[in-house]
Amino acid sequence: MKRTLISIAAIITFSIIMISSGLIEQIWDGQKDRSNKGESEQIAHLEKNISTAAPIPASLSKEAIQEKMLNSIHYFDSAKGSFRYTSEAAGFDVTVDYKVKLKKNEVAYQIKETNHLQGESSYEHVYEEGQIYDIFHDSNEFLKTDTFKINDKGPIQKVKGSIKTVAGGQKEYYYPATSIQLGAAGTSLHSKEIALGFLENYQLWDVKGKEDFLGRKALLIEGTFSEYYQKKLSAYSYQLIMDEATGIVFQLEIRSTDGKVLDSLTTTDIKINETVSISTADVKKTYKEVKKN
Template sequence: MKKTYSVILATSLVGLGLTGFYAAKSNAEEAPRTEVEQQTEAQQQTESILNVTVTDSKSIQEKMLNAIDNYQSVSGSYRIILTPIGVDETVEFEVQQGKNPRSHVKVENNTKGEIIKETAYDGEFYWTVKHNQKMYKKTKASKENGAASFDKKGPRTSKNEKGEKVFVKRPDPAFSSNAKDVIFPQDYAFWLTPTNHKIVGAEKLLDRSVIVIEGQHEDLILAEKHQATHFKMWIDTETGVLLKLEETNDKNEVTNSIEVLSIEFNKKAKMSTFKAPADYQNMTSSIEKIEFDKTKQSEKE
């Protein structure tokens, strides 16, 4: 589905003499040329983006499923609103992938204006701090089923003995918690099937080139849970990161949304050693380990 664009320029020149004609022509061409060049450049960028993704409709989904391969580090924030369950939160994140994965994520309740959750991974331990309950857990990350053993070329969907669709999730070596919604959006990539969506355009968002996808929920359980029938995604074309998401119902009312407020890629991480507040209750079990979640049923939790 390749779109073709054209730019039509109409110029009217009137000269009273030979010198005046060339002067008028020169002056008239200088201003429009810059505008046309800008339009042509924007057009070429748009066509280039669309050609990359439309030719192979699965390419953008593959980037979403493997977004962590497309950057070394990422930091920023996003707002998430889930109307059916009364969630309105802002998530701040700093995540490092590659050979030395790390993460630090904070979740703020926008209604109460307070940090309610904080997670951190230092390469060995994963911290979960619930500030609204003044408690924390410090768990050792298991490497037994880690990212190194995951075959990203293998099938990412299958069916169980009941005929239900099962998604094979790629482990996140940085344990980036809530930040995965945008920086590793494989849950949302699984929404895309060969028949339920289409690419509707290319835009600039946060000074990033994005592809815009519109689709309809085929999973009826998910649709009921989210009180939504349709979705629209804005995907960063370079990384597969989700920069914006809107879900709407049959009345075209937005029921759920995610919007990245700021984002930076491949800046040197500033993460320091994490410590839970001294007066918080330690809920850690001495034998507890965190395992990588590799599979998931059809509906998004």
């Protein structure tokens, strides 16, 4: 799948729902002047759940780290958890709860987004057995789409050849071919845009240590953006914590030149490769079905 990465919206996509023959984009409109309460709570949470960093094995190459993040969905069969994402630039504060099953012939997922800047409004995306439900709880509406059954995760993709420079110096990014579309949950569970964008230049980032995050062995990565990304994202540096075994991004902070956190993702709970039950889409009888054009 080929895409050109040009902005933070292309890297951190929160309400993109793939349906059979088209793309629905739901954009959360939030207030710019939200308080810093959520940010301070996230920092406190991180301090509580991260242990002191230990040395990282020299044998773990940067290419191997990048490829694991690029192909993270291949390194786990189920996940259940939640994270909170805030963005000063985009003006949103969203909690994402997810339940995902990716085992061959058993692919199903349920993803709920709660927007804290719009009266705790919530949206839910459910896929199971070739059917998609997009449920808008704040407006009591739902969209049901019959599509094909997803049987597997698709092929693993190497980093080499994933980024190409075309006319005018513009870069094209080729992401792994997969029918699994995790929407908002993909920001953490399948951070392919971050893998190819943030980690592209190995000279600009380093693994600072090995840590414990919510009981999982994880890598602490710190880097600065290239001049191109500094201009596009209006940011200078980033820090992220990646699960060593799966490539899932547990935590992400995007910072300004003075160290101010502009965007942050914080995983508050996660269980990997444990039993997950995907509930049938909860469409209340009072909800109105929206027909696809």
